Amino acid sequence: MTTDVPLDDLRGTHRRDYDPYGNVPIAEQLDELAKRRDELPVSYSARGNGCWVLTRYDDIASVLRRSNRGFVSFPNDPDGVNSSGSEDGMIPIELDGKRHRGFRAMLDPAFSPQRVASLEGDLRAWANRLIDDWIEDGRCDFGKGFALPFPGVTVMKIMGWPEEDVERLNGWVDVVMHGLPGASEDEANAARAKAHGEVRDYMFALIAERRAAPRRDDVTSAAIDAEVDGKKLSDTELFDLFLLMMLAGLDTVQSVLGQSMVHLAQHPEQWAQLLDEPGRVESAVEEFVRWATPPVPTRTVTQDSVEVGGLTLPKGERVHFPLAVANRDPAHYDNPDEVKLDRFVDSSTKPHVGFGMGPHRCVGVHLARLELRIAYEELRRRLPTFRLDPDQTPQEHLGLAWGVNNVHLVFEPGPRELS
Numbered sequence: 266m267t268t269d270v271p272l273d274d275l276r277g278t279h280r281r282d283y284d285p286y287g288n289v290p291i292a293e294q295l296d297e298l299a300k301r302r303d304e305l306p307v308s309y310s311a312r313g314n315g316c317w318v319l320t321r322y323d324d325i326a327s328v329l330r331r332s333n334r335g336f337v338s339f340p341n342d343p344d345g346v347n348s349s350g351s352e353d354g355m356i357p358i359e360l361d362g363k364r365h366r367g368f369r370a371m372l373d374p375a376f377s378p379q380r381v382a383s384l385e386g387d388l389r390a391w392a393n394r395l396i397d398d399w400i401e402d403g404r405c406d407f408g409k410g411f412a413l414p415f416p417g418v419t420v421m422k423i424m425g426w427p428e429e430d431v432e433r434l435n436g437w438v439d440v441v442m443h444g445l446p447g448a449s450e451d452e453a454n455a456a457r458a459k460a461h462g463e464v465r466d467y468m469f470a471l472i473a474e475r476r477a478a479p480r481r482d483d484v485t486s487a488a489i490d491a492e493v494d495g496k497k498l499s500d501t502e503l504f505d506l507f508l509l510m511m512l513a514g515l516d517t518v519q520s521v522l523g524q525s526m527v528h529l530a531q532h533p534e535q536w537a538q539l540l541d542e543p544g545r546v547e548s549a550v551e552e553f554v555r556w557a558t559p560p561v562p563t564r565t566v567t568q569d570s571v572e573v574g575g576l577t578l579p580k581g582e583r584v585h586f587p588l589a590v591a592n593r594d595p596a597h598y599d600n601p602d603e604v605k606l607d608r609f610v611d612s613s614t615k616p617h618v619g620f621g622m623g624p625h626r627c628v629g630v631h632l633a634r635l636e637l638r639i640a641y642e643e644l645r646r647r648l649p650t651f652r653l654d655p656d657q658t659p660q661e662h663l664g665l666a667w668g669v670n671n672v673h674l675v676f677e678p679g680p681r682e683l684s
């Protein structure tokens with residue numbers, strides 16, 4: 266372990282700049298990170314506000330487990346301001362300690378496996394309703410026609426929001442997260458601000474309505490009734506929590522669905538095998554979350570010094586780690602860049618960190634698994650074969666949630682099933 270090395274020297278000897286927002290394909294970013302793992306597994310990038318980039322599964326898992334014991338999750342962004350001890354972060358993903366535990370105590374039962382399982386029939390019907398909208402056409406814009414609205418409606422169902430508003434909410438969330446494709450930065454920022462204002466007005470009206478209505482068995486009622494730190498949540502806190510639910514629940518599932526369908530279009534033999542054996546689709550869900558992991562968390566050191574991958578880092582330093590790079594570490598996965606549908610049938614396979622680890626582990630893990638399983642089962646049933654539309658090119662992006670847009674599929678037209 267390196268100790269007593271002045272910080273500037275440590276940064277200098279480990280310097281290797283890194284751009285989390287680079288305009289490069291995901292595979293290229295992963296190749297660079299794999300080389301980094303071999304040559305300089307913990308490196309310092311001076312870009313932006315500066316951060317340490319982790320590449321080994323074990324180092325990343327060790328930081329995730331040390332939440333509140335040397336690290337905090339605010340700000341969960343490599344370019345955010347230095348942690349000032351303020352807790353103005355997004356609820357609950359940028360809160361730590363007791364307040365964070367208060368939110369999880371309310372959220373975890375509302376997202377329990379039993380509660381999630383009760384949504385299965387409704388979600389399956391929704392998946393088929395979405396497929397019905399384009400199955401007769403022999404082609405679809407997979408993002409707009411499935412990968413975005415399906416997780417959108419799933420969030421609406423678990424939250425207990427009116428399903429008929431799903432398109433409006435999805436539209437706002439899409440603009441808040443991605444701006445406007447092809448627009449200038451100023452135009453995109455103006456569109457983001459407008460969409461944020463509209464979703465805020467919508468949510469404040471919904472919160473007022475639900476406060477006045479009888480309690481229901483959904484996350485909205487659980488949040489309205491909850492006391493965190495001995496106090497009920499204000500409208501603003503409820504809005505922050507609800508917005509995070511949409512951001513966390515939509516982009517991630519959309520990304521895994523988009524990336525996996527691009528892969529499956531290029532590997533029709535795997536599409537054909539997806540439902541062949543009992544347990545294969547559950548393993549495939551885990552494998553696609555491992556292989557296509559979207560989130561890229563950041564943590565800030567809060568103790569005078571902490572050890573990370575053999576280095577001693579002082580308070581205030583930021584560590585940053587695409588979870589995808591942990592999940593592609595050959596120390597734990599054979600041929601990590603390959604998709605093996607059966608990889609997780611073997612119970613000795615190392616669990617992936619695609620849903621995170623430690624106190625911030627994904628609240629929606631059971632819901633995400635259910636949505637992905639239903640999506641693969643229903644898509645496979647209704648599209649026996651498909652390929653990518655040769656006139657369209659999927660566009661990958663990096664950032665704080667890696668993903669792919671513009672996925673268009675072509676296939677043999679099929680019949681609608683629901684009237």
Ligand code: HEM
Binds near residue numbers: 341558622626
């Ligand atoms: C494939 C889909 C998903 C993936 C890969 C995923 C991944 C993650 C990861 C890695 C974290 C931890 C981030 C960190 O430590 O900084 C997280 C947190 C979270 N996720 Fe998910 N997620 C998915 C789907 C969902 C869904 C469907 C919901 C809810 C509708 C959801 C809600 C949340 C929330 C609320 C948190 C914050 C938890 C906390 O800070 O305590 N996620 N997710």
